[in-house]
Amino acid sequence: MTETLYDFQHVEGGVPIKMWTRGVPVEDGARAQLARAAQMPFVFKHVAAMPDVHVGIGATVGSVIPTKGAVIPAAVGVDIGCGMMAARTSLVASDLPDHLEGIRSAIEQAVPHGRSMNRNKRDTGSWGDPPPAIVEAWATLAQRFDRLTDKHPQLKNTNNLVHLGTLGTGNHFIELCLDEEQRVWVMLHSGSRGVGNAIGTFFIELAKQDMRKWHINLPDEDLAYFPEGTDHFDDYVEAVGWAQDFAALNRRMMMTNVIRALRGQIAKPFDAELEAVNCHHNYVQRENHFGENVLVTRKGAVRAAKGVMGIIPGSMGAKSFIVRGLGNPESFDSCSHGAGRIMSRTAAKKLVTLDEHIRDTAGVECRKDEGVIDETPKAYKPIEAVMAAQADLVEIVHTLKQVVCVKG
Secondary structure, three states: OOOOOOEEEOOOOOOOEEEOOOOOOOOHHHHHHHHHHHOOOOEOOOEEEEEEEEOOOOOOEEEEEEEOOEEOHHHHOOOOOOEEEEEEEEEEHHHOOOOOHHHHHHHHHHOOOOOOOOOOOOOOOOOOOOOHHHHHHHHHHHHHHHHHHHHOHHHOOOOOHHHOOOOOOOOOEEEEEEOOOOEEEEEEEEOOHHHHHHHHHHHHHHHHHHHHHOOOOOOOHHHOOEEOOOHHHHHHHHHHHHHHHHHHHHHHHHHHHHHHHHHHHOOOOOOOOOEEEEEEOEEEEEEEEOOEEEEEEEEOEEEOOOOOEEEEOOOOOOEEEEEEEOOOHHHOOEEEOOOOEOOOHHHHHHHOOHHHHHHHOOOOEOOOOHHHHHHOHHHEOOHHHHHHHOOOOEEEEEEEEEEEEEEO
16 A cells, blocks of 8 residues: 555544645635544444545535444435446547537537527426437336335426436536547446436435424534434435435446447447446445445545546646546445536536636637636546545556536
């Protein structure tokens, strides 16, 4: 193991925080939010903060919170199972056309993305009439979903089937990338879409109601929790497990449709998924750490157990990385999920001009309009500094550079 790269932060009345943030900025609000989580009595050993850490809704993005005997729904958040998928094809850069607008357009047509709020028209971010392959994939999830909605009928009328195989909005994306050997990869970022949002929102509110009912005062109401052994704990673990499976399948179906769109644009036959990775970065699961069975909540963090492959994307126009975990026990086998924001969406829209965005995304076939300035490269920490801060958590296997980017 290389030298220890984390800093130690003592928390009065709580467990310490170990922070892999050397050389990257961390706002005071993120430190305070992490400290509030560390004060919860059921947090195990310490809280780990990844180099992309920043203030989040509910809990700090880039945090790893291990717990014994309880789970905090807001620490997972509402984009349950959000994560990345990447697949290497047998194509190389010279197989791509000189102009890439056709490929971007084909991907945009193959995968519903974004969101339109027209009152009388279908939302362009969902399927109007889901294709047979999507209906078939949904059938693998439907029985468990019916069990969930029998218990919680309010989850039934959600965007579930119509959002399977769709991208969403915000920082979700589909990219065509080249690695260090000029090989073509497809990479995408999305989660459990409308149905996952509904599940997360429902259980976060339910946990807050439970806290009020039991007169439990918290340093932050977003730290509302379900104690193990209660019906609500069991229901949440079941629901979040289903949403994580939906998210992984959502990425898989999108990848299938992107590869098909690519085949429609490139005459040369090619193999897809010669190497493939599909990983969550907003989720909770049972794991064993320091000899004890615990629930590990990763919000904006990727599992990086020894030998486990992961994906760490940079911002639009920056590098991304396929990584292999080093299995560092101090981080609970975790690494960052990306670069991490240094500007809020509102701040980015105020501070970054369209000309700057166009300049910073030079060489990438992507949107160059004011609608995506909240996702512009300057809104994020430099990915090289983020990778340097976690050199004891992962090793870089492939370095990718985007050539096409589709945003939701």
